[in-house]
Structures are given as C-alpha cells and as structure tokens.
Amino acid sequence: MADIRTVGVAGCGTMGAGIAIVAARAGFRTLVHDTRAEALAQARKQSEAFFAKSVERGKLKAGQVQAILGNLVGTTQLEDFRACDIVIEAVFEDLKVKHKLFAELNGICPPHTLFASNTSTLSITEIAGGSGRDGRFVGMHFCLPAQLMKLVEMSPGLNTSEASFQAAWDFCKALGQHPVKTQDSPGFILNYFLIPFNNDAIRLVEAGVAEPAEIDKAVKGAMGYAMGPFELLDLVGMDTQLLLCEALHALTHEPRAACPPLVRRMIAAGRLGRKSGRGFHVYRDAKMFGA
Amino acid sequence: MRYSIIDTGESRSFPAPHALTQGATAGGDVVIVIGAGVGRGLAAVREREKKTAVVLELGTECLGVHTGEARGAEGSNVLGFARFRLGNAEPAKLVELVKQPGTNPAALAAAKAVFEDAGLTVAVCNDFPGRIVDRLIRPYLNAALRRLDEGLASADDMDATLRLGLGYPEGPIALLERTGLAAHFDVTQALYEALGDAAYAPARRARVARQRA
Numbered sequence: 001m002a003d004i005r006t007v008g009v010a011g012c013g014t015m016g017a018g019i020a021i022v023a024a025r026a027g028f029r030t031l032v033h034d035t036r037a038e039a040l041a042q043a044r045k046q047s048e049a050f051f052a053k054s055v056e057r058g059k060l061k062a063g064q065v066q067a068i069l070g071n072l073v074g075t076t077q078l079e080d081f082r083a084c085d086i087v088i089e090a091v092f093e094d095l096k097v098k099h100k101l102f103a104e105l106n107g108i109c110p111p112h113t114l115f116a117s118n119t120s121t122l123s124i125t126e127i128a129g130g131s132g133r134d135g136r137f138v139g140m141h142f143c144l145p146a147q148l149m150k151l152v153e154m155s156p157g158l159n160t161s162e163a164s165f166q167a168a169w170d171f172c173k174a175l176g177q178h179p180v181k182t183q184d185s186p187g188f189i190l191n192y193f194l195i196p197f198n199n200d201a202i203r204l205v206e207a208g209v210a211e212p213a214e215i216d217k218a219v220k221g222a223m224g225y226a227m228g229p230f231e232l233l234d235l236v237g238m239d240t241q242l243l244l245c246e247a248l249h250a251l252t253h254e255p256r257a258a259c260p261p262l263v264r265r266m267i268a269a270g271r272l273g274r275k276s277g278r279g280f281h282v283y284r285d286a287k288m289f290g291a
Numbered sequence: 292m293r294y295s296i297i298d299t300g301e302s303r304s305f306p307a308p309h310a311l312t313q314g315a316t317a318g319g320d321v322v323i324v325i326g327a328g329v330g331r332g333l334a335a336v337r338e339r340e341k342k343t344a345v346v347l348e349l350g351t352e353c354l355g356v357h358t359g360e361a362r363g364a365e366g367s368n369v370l371g372f373a374r375f376r377l378g379n380a381e382p383a384k385l386v387e388l389v390k391q392p393g394t395n396p397a398a399l400a401a402a403k404a405v406f407e408d409a410g411l412t413v414a415v416c417n418d419f420p421g422r423i424v425d426r427l428i429r430p431y432l433n434a435a436l437r438r439l440d441e442g443l444a445s446a447d448d449m450d451a452t453l454r455l456g457l458g459y460p461e462g463p464i465a466l467l468e469r470t471g472l473a474a475h476f477d478v479t480q481a482l483y484e485a486l487g488d489a490a491y492a493p494a495r496r497a498r499v500a501r502q503r504a
Contacts, residue, residue, distance in 0.1 A: 143456050151455035178455055180448035189444050189452040193463075197431050200490075210416035210423050218414035218423040221385030222375040224460040229427075256430060256490055 004114075004171045005029060008084035010101060012036070012074065015118055016090035017043035018146030021050060023088075024072035025060075025147075026175045031081060032074045040074035047072060050147060079108055086114040086171060088140055093121055093247075099130030106132035114168055116140040120191055121247035124184040125157035134159040138168040141188055142177075150178040153188040186251040195244050196256035198236075201229035205280075206262050212280040234279035238266045293319030294405050297335060299328035304348050304374035304382055311409035321405050323372075324348060333357055333369070344398035345369045346388075346405075351425075351481040354389045354418045366393025370402050374411070375424050377466070378474030386411045387422040420485035421478075429479040429491055435463035436472075436494035472500030 007023040009016050012034035020043070024030040034040050051068060054060040060068075081087055087105055091097055102115060109115075115137045117127050128137035137157055143149035152172050156165045172179040182188045187195060201219075205212055216228020233241060245259035266272070266279065273279030296315040302325040305312050315323070320343035324332035329347040336345055345368060347357055354371035371389035376382040386406045390399055403413045416423050439446055450462020467475055476497040483491035493501070 149455070151452060153452065178451065180444060180452050182444045182448065182452075183442060185443055189438075189449055190456040192438070192443070193431060193434065193453065194457065196434070197427070200427055200430060204423065204426060207419070208417055209419050209426065210414065214414045214416060215423050215427070217412060218375075218385055218387060218416070219427065221412040221414065222383045222424040223428065226458045256434075 004085040004167070004174070006031065006084050008033065008081040008087040008109075010078075010081070010087055010089045010105070011091035012039045012043045013090065015142065015144065015146060017046060018144070019088055019090055019118065019142055020072060021047055021147040022142070022175050022177065024068045025051075028071065028175075029083075030072050031084060032072070033076070033078055033081060034074070035076060037076055040076070044072075044074060078104060081105060081113075082108050082110065084109060084113055086116060086168070088116045088118055089127075090118040093119060095122055095126060095130075098122070098127050102127070102131035112136075114138065114164055114171075116168060118142055121187070121244070123157075123186075123251075124155050125159070128157040128159065135161045136164040138165055139184060139188070140168065140172065141190075143190070150176075151190070152177045152179045153182050153190060154179045155182050155184040155188060157184055187248050191244065191248065195241075195248050196254065198229050198233050198241065199245065199256055199258070199260055202233070202260040202262055206260055230280035234273035234281055234283075237273040237275055238263050238279060239272055242267060292321060292401060292404050292408065294321035294323055295319045297322060297324045297332045299324060299326035299332040302326045302348060303350070303376055304372070304386075306382070309409065311406065311411065314409060320344070321346065321401050323405070330357055340368070342368060343401040344395075344405075346402045347371050349373045349389060349422075351420065351478065351485075353420060354391060358391070360391075364393050366391035366395070368395050368398040370394060370398060371418065372402070372406070373422065378471035380470045384410070384412050385424070386413050387424065388413050388415050389418050389422060390415060391418050421482045425478055425482060426486075429475070429482055430488075432463055432467060432475055433479060433490065433492065433494040433497070436467070436496045439464060440495055467497075472497045473504040476501040 006029045009020045009032045012032050020030050020032045051065045055062050055065060089098060089101060091101055115131055115133060117124060117139055118141055120141055124139035128134035131137055134157055137160055139155035141153040143151045154169060169179055201215055204215055212230040216230050219225055219228045242259050242263050245257060249257040270276055271278045274283055277283050293316050295318060296312060305325055322336050322342055322345045325348045333347060339345055349371040358369050373387050374382040375385040388402060406413045414423055446464040450465050453459045453462045476493045479491050479493050
C-alpha cells in the first residue's frame with residue numbers, strides 16, 4: 001500500500017472543512033473540493049481564524065500556521081483529486097449524490113487511491129457498491145466539530161480488503177485522531193446509542209415522569225455527564241433529531257429509535273432548540289434558562 | 292431547617308455517615324425515614340399529619356406502595372426519595388425526590404431544602420418505577436451489552452466512543468464492570484417486570500453474571 005501524502009476532502013460544509021483542518025494540521029497536503037467557490041472562501045476564512053486561535057492558546061506556533069495554510073488548498077475542479085492518495089467524502093447524506101461523486105472520482109484518481117466516507121447514517125457497503133472500488137473503501141466517521149474531536153469511527157464494508165482498512169487506520173492515527181473499529185451497522189456506535197437514549201429522555205417527558213430541567217439535573221448529577229439529554233437535544237435541534245430517528249429507525253425498526261411524537265409537535269410549534277431560542281429550555285442571548 | 296431521622300436498618304442511600312445523617316436532631320418539622328424498613332418507620336412517625344414533610348427512602352418500589360393511592364388525586368405530606376447508586380459503588384450526590392399528584396407543595400419545598408442543605412443535588416420526579424435515572428440508563432446499558440455480544444465493536448472501542456464522542460466520564464462496559472453486572476440485572480429485571488418494556492429485559496451478560504453470583 002502506497003504511503004499517504006496527499007489527502008482530498010470532497011465537500012466543504014462544516015464537516016468537510018473541519019476534516020481538512022485536521023489533515024492539513026497533521027502535515028498532509030490537503031485539497032478540499034466544493035462546487036461552490038463561496039463555500040471554499042468561507043471555509044478558508046474560518047480555518048485561518050481557527051489556526052489564529054490555536055496560536056493564541058499555545059497549541060500551535062505562528063510559524064507552523066503558515067506551513068499548514070500553505071498545505072491547505074481549495075478547488076472547484078474535481079480533476080485536481082488525481083493527486084490524492086486518499087479521498088474523504090463529506091457531502092450531502094444521499095446515496096445517489098455519493099454514488100455519483102465516487103463514480104466520477106473513480107475515473108479521476110489513480111488505482112491506489114483509498115476512498116473513505118464520513119457518512120453518519122448510510123451504509124459503508126452501500127456507498128462502496130457504487131464507487132467502482134469497494135475493495136479500497138472504508139468508513140471514517142468524524143465527530144462534529146472534527147478539528148476539536150479526536151474520535152473517528154472506522155468501519156470496513158463487506159468487500160473492503162484488510163490491507164485497505166489497515167492503511168486507512170494508520171492514516172487516521174497519523175492524523176492525530178483516535179480511531180475505533182465498528183461494524184458497518186446503522187448509526188455505528190455513537191449514534192446507535194445516542195439517538196435512542198435521547199428519545200428515551202423525551203418519552204420520560206411525554207409520560208410525565210419529570211420536567212426536562214429535572215431530568216437534565218438528574219442525569220448530570222448521577223452519571224457525571226457534562227450535559228443533560230435536553231441540553232444536548234436543544235443543541236442538536238428537533239429537526240435534526242427527527243431526521244436522525246427516521247434514518248436509524250428505517251434501518252433497524254427498533255422501537256427506541258422511533259421518533260417520539262413530541263418532537264414533531266415541537267417542530268410544528270417552532271421549538272427547534274437553541275437555534276430558535278426555545279426547545280426543551282428557553283434561551284435568551286445564548287444564555288440558558290430552565291423551562 | 293430542623294429534621295429528624297428514623298433509621299430502620301441498612302440504607303442504600305446512606306451506607307456511611309453523611310452530612311445529612313449527621314445533621315439530624317431529635318425533633319423538627321421534617322422526618323426522614325431511611326433503611327430497608329420504611330413501611331414500619333412511617334407507622335412509627337408520631338403525629339404524622341402535623342409534620343411539614345415525611346420523606347421515605349425508596350428501593351425500586353413506588354411511593355404509592357407506602358401511602359396508598361386514590362384515583363389520581365393521592366398525595367400528602369409524605370414523599371419518597373432515593374440517592375442514586377449503581378451496585379455497591381459510592382452513592383452519587385443526586386437525590387431523586389418523589390412526589391404524587393396531590394403532594395403538598397410546602398412538603399416538597401421543605402424536603403428539597405433539607406437534602407440541598409446537606410450538599411446533595413435534588414431532582415424532583417413523579418411516582419414511576421425507576422424514577423428518572425434508572426428508567427433512562429438501563430435500556431442503554433442493556434443495549435451496550437447486547438451489541439457487545441453481536442460484535443458491533445470491542446468493549447474498549449465501545450467505551451472509548453462514548454467517552455470521546457460524548458464526553459461521558461466512563462463507557463458503558465467499564466461502568467458495568469466497576470459497579471457489578473449482577474446488580475444491573477437486579478434493577479433492570481425489576482423494571483422489566485414493572486414496565487413490561489423489552490428494552491429493560493436483562494441482557495445476556497447481566498443474566499450470566501447474576502447466575503454466577
């Protein structure tokens with residue numbers, strides 16, 4: 001397996017931009033592709049601001065930042081990815097969109113290039129099936145925000161070769177991340193446990209067991225969690241929780257993954273969470289009040 | 292606030308001396324009944340109606356077992372409580388304070404103040420099996436044990452994912468190893484019987500641990 005020197009990140013949304021920061025910071029030449037030049041420009045600004053803060057906090061030296069930013073190149077031309085040894089895809093969570101992208105990349109990239117997907121809800125094997133190189137395809141699920149979170153859930157598809165998985169695993173460690181190996185199974189590890197846990201908390205409110213603020217207090221006080229389930233749900237947003245539930249439940253049919261009816265009522269009532277000023281808690285000027 | 296304690300034997304909430312047990316006096320407006328025999332303890336409270344609050348330590352049972360229930364309007368100056376505790380690990384600083392639909396608000400406020408003055412965190416909940424935390428975490432712990440059996444990931448990788456991904460101080464498998472799989476079986480089995488929800492059915496590894504204990 002050839003050494004990985006150049007990394008391609010396809011899709012410059014929040015996830016893609018974060019993954020690109022991780023790769024460039026670890027010393028890899030990093031190309032970020034997006035069809036939207038303005039998305040690339042915005043990510044560039046945010047990356048510069050992020051690294052400036054890293055210098056302020058003493059995590060990086062000013063001299064290093066110049067080299068890192070020199071390694072981080074945005075492009076609207078997918079053809080530029082012919083130089084890449086690995087491509088990490090972070091585009092919209094839609095199987096057709098991902099298949100189209102990988103089929104195109106398969107024609108552009110040399111045979112040794114590894115393909116990776118940052119999907120959180122789709123099957124690695126299913127995405128790999130439309131990539132033209134399912135033997136060299138791995139799941140690499142970063143956590144949001146990727147530039148701060150060390151965890152990467154890595155999963156082989158059914159046809160992924162051991163050598164490809166090992167090469168991607170070594171690359172992940174070279175990124176300075178903490179890889180964990182998981183089956184290609186709905187939600188992998190994190191979302192498989194988190195989405196139903198949050199649903200269970202919502203069902204406690206539906207059942208009248210306790211108020212959201214009391215449940216948050218109880219979980220933090222008993223388990224030492226940094227956030228209660230409703231503080232976390234308000235950050236995630238009810239609209240996103242609904243999408244996550246629909247994705248996980250459609251694949252597993254597990255009752256705990258089904259979206260609790262209260263979520264839909266809250267969406268209808270405009271109580272989306274922090275972003276709308278009210279979810280399970282009320283927010284004013286980004287400060288939290290119990291609801 | 293002055294309060295007295297009636298000790299009816301081994302208490303899961305206060306297995307060792309604590310600011311709460313040490314701060315008790317002979318009399319007072321609040322009576323806290325701790326230990327495994329709170330039913331007897333409640334009967335022993337003199338002039339119960341004149342107390343601001345009488346607070347009974349609960350196990351996995353509902354408060355209604357001790358007070359009786361009346362078509363959704365039950366409630367008085369008698370409340371329930373349990374300090375959260377996993378197996379024989381040290382109890383958490385969390386106290387779940389259990390009220391009923393008709394609980395006297397002054398009784399609730401007084402009980403809450405007594406626990407908080409002793410440095411405990413109080414979460415108020417209604418009278419359901421498992422209260423808040425057990426009701427919420429037992430399905431999660433059962434799922435973690437089941438997924439370990441199914442080969443989703445290694446125990447270390449599952450634990451690392453929950454620690455790094457969500458900032459939990461401890462992953463589910465390490466937590467169960469530290470606090471006892473058999474103890475988890477006992478609680479989740481009781482909730483399974485009470486709630487009839489398959490998510491509480493004890494995971495295989497918990498059953499094995501109970502059978503070996």
